[in-house]
Amino acid sequence: MTATDPQMRLLIIEDDRESADYLVKAFREVGYVADLASDGEEGLALADSGDYDVLVIDRMLPKRDGLSLIGTLREKGNRTPALILSALGQVDDRIKGLRAGGDDYLPKPYSFAELLARVEVLSRRHGGPAEETAYRVGDLELDRLSHRVARGKDELTLQPREFRLLEYLMKHAGQVVTRTMLLENVWDYHFDPQTNVIDVHISRLRSKIDKGFERPLLHTIRGAGYMIRDGIR
Amino acid sequence: MTAFGKLIRTTAFRLTLAYLFLFALFAASLLGYFAWNTRRMITEQITTTVNAEVGVISDIFGRRGLHGLIQTIENRALRPGANLYLVTTPEGRAIAGNVGSLAPGVMATSGWSETAYRRLDEQDNTDHRALVHVTELDNGFRLLVGRDLEERRRLFGIVAKAAQWSLLVVIVLGLGGGIFVARRVLRRIDAMTGTTQRIMAGDLSGRLPVGRSGDELDRLAENLNAMLERIEALMMGLKEVSDNIAHDLKTPLTRLRNRAEEALAKSGSEAEYRCALERTIEESDGLIRTFNALLMIARAESGQARGNMDDFDGADVANGIQELYEPLAEDDGMTLRVKTESTPLHGNRELISQALANLVENAIKYGKPLAAVQPLSAGSAAAANSKEILIEARRDGDQVLLSVTDHGPGIPASDRKHAVERFVRLEASRTQPGSGLGLSLASAVATLHGGELRLDDAHPGLSATLAIPAPAGVSDRLAAQTPDVSQKAA
Numbered sequence: 001m002t003a004t005d006p007q008m009r010l011l012i013i014e015d016d017r018e019s020a021d022y023l024v025k026a027f028r029e030v031g032y033v034a035d036l037a038s039d040g041e042e043g044l045a046l047a048d049s050g051d052y053d054v055l056v057i058d059r060m061l062p063k064r065d066g067l068s069l070i071g072t073l074r075e076k077g078n079r080t081p082a083l084i085l086s087a088l089g090q091v092d093d094r095i096k097g098l099r100a101g102g103d104d105y106l107p108k109p110y111s112f113a114e115l116l117a118r119v120e121v122l123s124r125r126h127g128g129p130a131e132e133t134a135y136r137v138g139d140l141e142l143d144r145l146s147h148r149v150a151r152g153k154d155e156l157t158l159q160p161r162e163f164r165l166l167e168y169l170m171k172h173a174g175q176v177v178t179r180t181m182l183l184e185n186v187w188d189y190h191f192d193p194q195t196n197v198i199d200v201h202i203s204r205l206r207s208k209i210d211k212g213f214e215r216p217l218l219h220t221i222r223g224a225g226y227m228i229r230d231g232i233r
Numbered sequence: 234m235t236a237f238g239k240l241i242r243t244t245a246f247r248l249t250l251a252y253l254f255l256f257a258l259f260a261a262s263l264l265g266y267f268a269w270n271t272r273r274m275i276t277e278q279i280t281t282t283v284n285a286e287v288g289v290i291s292d293i294f295g296r297r298g299l300h301g302l303i304q305t306i307e308n309r310a311l312r313p314g315a316n317l318y319l320v321t322t323p324e325g326r327a328i329a330g331n332v333g334s335l336a337p338g339v340m341a342t343s344g345w346s347e348t349a350y351r352r353l354d355e356q357d358n359t360d361h362r363a364l365v366h367v368t369e370l371d372n373g374f375r376l377l378v379g380r381d382l383e384e385r386r387r388l389f390g391i392v393a394k395a396a397q398w399s400l401l402v403v404i405v406l407g408l409g410g411g412i413f414v415a416r417r418v419l420r421r422i423d424a425m426t427g428t429t430q431r432i433m434a435g436d437l438s439g440r441l442p443v444g445r446s447g448d449e450l451d452r453l454a455e456n457l458n459a460m461l462e463r464i465e466a467l468m469m470g471l472k473e474v475s476d477n478i479a480h481d482l483k484t485p486l487t488r489l490r491n492r493a494e495e496a497l498a499k500s501g502s503e504a505e506y507r508c509a510l511e512r513t514i515e516e517s518d519g520l521i522r523t524f525n526a527l528l529m530i531a532r533a534e535s536g537q538a539r540g541n542m543d544d545f546d547g548a549d550v551a552n553g554i555q556e557l558y559e560p561l562a563e564d565d566g567m568t569l570r571v572k573t574e575s576t577p578l579h580g581n582r583e584l585i586s587q588a589l590a591n592l593v594e595n596a597i598k599y600g601k602p603l604a605a606v607q608p609l610s611a612g613s614a615a616a617a618n619s620k621e622i623l624i625e626a627r628r629d630g631d632q633v634l635l636s637v638t639d640h641g642p643g644i645p646a647s648d649r650k651h652a653v654e655r656f657v658r659l660e661a662s663r664t665q666p667g668s669g670l671g672l673s674l675a676s677a678v679a680t681l682h683g684g685e686l687r688l689d690d691a692h693p694g695l696s697a698t699l700a701i702p703a704p705a706g707v708s709d710r711l712a713a714q715t716p717d718v719s720q721k722a723a
Binding site: 095107109111161187189190191192193194195196197200201204223 | 556
């Protein structure tokens with residue numbers, strides 16, 4: 001797993017030394033420039049002055065809590081994407097976090113793969129182009145306006161939900177998207193199904209877009225999720 | 234605290250004392266007013282009588298001289314119950330009348346005065362009191378006319394005695410009543426205190442005694458009992474959960490630990506280590522899921538999730554869940570159908586979705602028809618039917634029913650209550666993956682919304698229903714509309 005942009009700058013605001021060090025190390029290993037702040041005030045000062053692509057903010061911090069930090073940043077017009085980490089994993093806590101100006105919310109404990117996938121999607125959103133009307137990965141094309149999907153010369157018929165699933169995957173082509181991200185963004189559910197319900201949807205989609213084609217586009221990333229991409233990087 | 238000390242500290246007793254004081258004050262002021270007025274009236278009466286007599290006697294003196302005066306005085310003085318009379322010479326010598334002695338200086342001051350006196354014919358040495366009027370006659374002679382104040386004094390005595398007795402009676406009755414009421418109240422309060430102390434000591438099954446009178450103490454006791462009931466239920470739930478957590482979370486934790494230990498012990502290849510680590514992560518993910526489910530249930534049960542409620546259509550939830558799980562059901566050789574009508578709800582959409590998802594997951598996992606009852610002729614209508622799971626959203630009176638029906642083996646009636654409990658996994662499900670929390674969460678979510686989770690026989694199969702009260706006002710509005718039933722086959 002490598003970051004799409006080696007110059008990606010990340011600020012981690014987390015007071016727990018051990019998890020903070022782990023995060024910094026893990027992000028540096030995948031090619032990020034990762035800075036660390038260990039309390040709310042320091043975090044606010046750094047986030048405000050530095051030019052970061054993504055902020056990873058613990059919800060409960062000494063001196064100034066995570067939500068107030070984001071609120072202050074947003075008031076100052078700083079729109080750096082912020083991901084909130086929290087031990088409070090419930091739906092209304094998540095809503096509170098997003099209302100305070102956070103862009104994503106990840107309950108603890110989380111897997112690094114999940115965090116990385118979400119951070120990459122956020123940073124892309126920050127620096128990337130506006131929503132496009134059509135996506136293209138290899139010879140797979142998706143037109144968001146006419147709802148047309150084609151692979152090469154073959155027109156594909158997708159169910160509405162399959163279309164939205166593919167749309168989300170293609171919007172984040174080349175990036176790992178996790179099952180939870182799919183459940184949240186395609187289905188708008190924030191609970192954790194006990195079964196592999198997302199995998200079944202993916203395999204259906206895969207049978208429509210990859211079956212009978214020489215080169216598969218929809219890949220399973222072990223221990224993380226899925227990625228749509230052309231060829232092997 | 235002594236028993237008496239406790240008694241006089243009761244509210245009932247203190248109230249009685251306050252009333253007693255007020256009542257005594259009232260009685261005293263009434264008697265006082267009465268006494269004062271009587272005294273005034275008697276004094277007035279005496280004054281009038283004496284004035285009249287002074288007038289008459291002065292007149293006689295004017296007409297018949299000293300001699301006539303003395304005669305009149307002597308006459309009058311001898312009458313039974315006579316007033317007091319005294320005539321003195323300018324030198325101060327008594328020449329007529331029935332007064333033996335007077336307080337010194339009384340004869341010297343003209344006009345009204347109160348004095349001690351003794352009658353001439355009285356042998357005892359007791360002084361009496363009288364109200365007297367002294368008049369100076371023309372030639373230096375002085376005339377005293379007065380009246381004994383005994384009557385006034387006696388009357389005063391009667392009033393004073395009445396006051397004393399009535400006060401005594403009031404105080405005795407008041408204190409007695411106060412102590413009686415206070416003791417009654419205190420006995421009941423003591424009984425309550427005793428029970429609460431037992432409860433505090435750990436016996437949660439204790440209940441306060443409730444009398445039959447339905448008075449304020451009974452009502453209080455009833456309410457406290459209801460509260461204790463709830464606390465006991467919560468405590469039992471908590472205890473059950475902690476027992477279950479201890480049991481059901483220790484098992485996977487032990488597995489996790491053993492696996493890590495085993496991997497450490499034997500020197501394996503990198504691939505083997507990797508495999509062991511992956512399984513460790515898988516296992517801990519399962520544990521996290523279980524914890525999340527437990528937290529969710531706890532939150533739903535404690536009512537904390539009430540904050541995040543809005544209005545939505547139960548039909549959308551049912552359709553959404555059908556859409557999400559339909560491929561999974563199909564992969565398992567089943568069909569997931571949905572049948573909905575507009576069912577407005579007020580609640581936590583996320584929680585209700587999750588509850589319904591849990592029911593559907595259960596139906597997919599456990600709702601497969603038993604091999605024995607499956608007809609041999611594959612493709613027959615019955616066989617296809619028995620592999621169908623139906624999600625339904627409908628209204629029933631003022632309730633919204635979200636149900637999931639399968640045609641599997643079902644749950645025996647005797648096990649249904651049990652099945653909802655946390656971590657309970659019925660015999661049939663032991664071999665399947667899962668935390669045993671699905672139905673508990675569904676039940677907690679239903680309870681949070683003021684409804685319940687019903688498990689019924691689907692002949693054959695299980696029908697699990699979230700029965701949730703429709704928001705107020707909506708049921709009437711909907712009754713007027715024609716139901717729009719949409720059916721969608723998977």
